Amino acid sequence: xxxxxxxxxxxxxxxxxxxxxxxxxxxxxxxxxxxxxxxxxxxxxxxxxxxxxxxxxxxxxxxxxxxxxxxxxxxxxxxxxxxxxxxxxxxxxxxxxxxxxxxxxxxxxxxxxxxxxxxxxxxxxxxxxxxxxxxxxxxxxxxxxxxxxxxxxxxxxxxxxxxxxxxxxxxxxxxxxxxxxxxxxxxxxxxxxxxxxxxxxxxxxxxxxxxxxxxxxxxxxxxxxxxxxxxxxxxxxxxxxxxxxxxxxxxxxxxxxxxxxxxxxxxxxxxxxxxxxxxxxxxxxxxxxxxxxxxxxxxxxxxxxxxxxxxxxxxxxxxxxxxxxxxxxxxxxxxxxxxx
Numbered sequence: 001x002x003x004x005x006x007x008x009x010x011x012x013x014x015x016x017x018x019x020x021x022x023x024x025x026x027x028x029x030x031x032x033x034x035x036x037x038x039x040x041x042x043x044x045x046x047x048x049x050x051x052x053x054x055x056x057x058x059x060x061x062x063x064x065x066x067x068x069x070x071x072x073x074x075x076x077x078x079x080x081x082x083x084x085x086x087x088x089x090x091x092x093x094x095x096x097x098x099x100x101x102x103x104x105x106x107x108x109x110x111x112x113x114x115x116x117x118x119x120x121x122x123x124x125x126x127x128x129x130x131x132x133x134x135x136x137x138x139x140x141x142x143x144x145x146x147x148x149x150x151x152x153x154x155x156x157x158x159x160x161x162x163x164x165x166x167x168x169x170x171x172x173x174x175x176x177x178x179x180x181x182x183x184x185x186x187x188x189x190x191x192x193x194x195x196x197x198x199x200x201x202x203x204x205x206x207x208x209x210x211x212x213x214x215x216x217x218x219x220x221x222x223x224x225x226x227x228x229x230x231x232x233x234x235x236x237x238x239x240x241x242x243x244x245x246x247x248x249x250x251x252x253x254x255x256x257x258x259x260x261x262x263x264x265x266x267x268x269x270x271x272x273x274x275x276x277x278x279x280x281x282x283x284x285x286x287x288x289x290x291x292x293x294x295x296x297x298x299x300x301x302x303x304x305x306x307x308x309x310x311x312x313x314x315x316x317x318x319x320x321x322x323x324x325x326x327x328x329x330x331x332x333x334x335x336x337x338x339x340x
Contacts, residue, residue: 017284018322019047019096019250023291025070026305028079031291037086039290043318048089049096049133049286050080053124054104055111065111067120071104075123084127096131096167097124106140114152118160121153125162133199135169141180151191169199169252174206174217176224185229189236196248197283200225203254207263214253215269219276222251226280243281251277252286255293255317256308257300266310270320278327285321293317 027034040048053075056066067075084090099121100106111117121132140146157164168188170177177185177200188195202218211217226245233240251273253265277285287293289305294314296307303309308317 016044016046016322016325018045018318018324019049019284019286020045020290020293020318020321021049021051021098021252021286021288023052023289023305024050024079025072026289026291028069028073028077030306034291036083036290037088039315040088043315043322045318045322047094047096048290049098050083051098051133051289052104052135053097053099053107055107055109057104062112062116064105065107065116065120067099067107067123068104076127081127084129090128092128093131093165095129096133096165097129098133098135098169100135100137100140106136106146108134108136108146108150108153109140109143111149111153114149114156117149117153118156121157122160122162125157125164130163131165131167133167133169135199135201136184138171138178138180141178141184147184147187151187151193154193155191165196166194167197167199167250168195169201170225172200172202172205172218172221172225174208174221176221176228182228182232186232186236189233189238197250198225198229198245198248199250199252199286201252201254201286201288202258202265203288204259205263206260213269213272214263214265215272215276218251218253218269218273222249222276222282225249246280246282249282250284250286251282252288254288254303256310256312257303259303264310267312267316267320270317274320274324277324281327283326285324287317287321290315290318 052070053067054071055064056068057071059066069077084095089095107120108117111120170181200222205218205221207214207217211220226242226249230242230245255265257264291306292308294307295312296304296309300309
């Protein structure tokens with residue numbers, strides 16, 4: 001029987017599932033000093049999510065259904081393919097591609113039909129990417145026809161033998177994700193779309209000071225989201241516990257100065273969230289973004305794409321998030337994390 005020390009040693013060897021976002025456009029145009037493979041190796045990271053793929057804003061008609069990085073760079077631009085060809089970054093399961101968000105329109109909103117949309121998505125699968133994230137703008141969730149086209153495109157990919165690890169990113173609000181987003185999750189459940197993770201992005205979350213720290217407010221919003229998703233599964237008579245939903249949940253703060261006025265996510269907030277994550281068996285963490293994980297050279301009052309706006313050492317946020325391990329032992333048994 002393994003001792004507690006042996007279990008701890010095993011957990012230390014388990015690769016973290018921390019998956020920070022990397023803004024590929026910003027990496028191309030501004031953060032030329034960010035050596036992604038070196039940072040990946042030095043921090044001991046296991047995963048990266050590259051953002052964001054949108055449609056071509058300059059074309060018309062069917063030509064708009066061309067995947068572009070941030071609506072500016074072709075999907076197979078050298079900055080992307082060099083990452084996939086890198087000895088470390090190109091390993092299976094390292095890179096996730098995120099569709100939507102950022103500048104431009106979501107491919108689902110412009111491609112017109114499921115066949116064209118599936119072909120746009122498949123371009124990345126053909127390059128060897130097996131992990132997708134869909135970060136739809138809130139306006140997409142009220143377009144049922146667009147959502148149905150998206151779901152049908154995923155089914156087409158599956159029918160063509162394309163095996164994907166699919167994650168959906170939802171914006172956290174004070175009372176969890178929006179009702180419209182929940183409606184979409186309901187569609188995914190009905191259509192039996194296999195979702196590996198629900199990624200909850202806290203970038204515009206307004207804070208009630210009376211409820212405590214920024215970390216505490218994120219925790220409350222995550223709890224409410226998990227409760228609502230679990231209730232949705234119950235309504236649809238699906239056998240999934242609240243614990244199961246936590247096992248699919250990823251918490252993704254925007255580090256430093258956030259898009260919510262006056263809200264600053266600090267290093268101290270991470271410790272509070274990690275304690276919450278261990279207690280509830282949260283799947284893992286992400287963050288926006290690796291590009292921003294450093295101190296700004298001068299004073300700034302607004303969130304910048306290339307620095308956090310808070311006093312920090314380079315990659316301090318990534319280092320702390322990457323220390324989290326999902327609480328289970330080597331035999332798949334759940335672990336309370338008390339010895340970590």
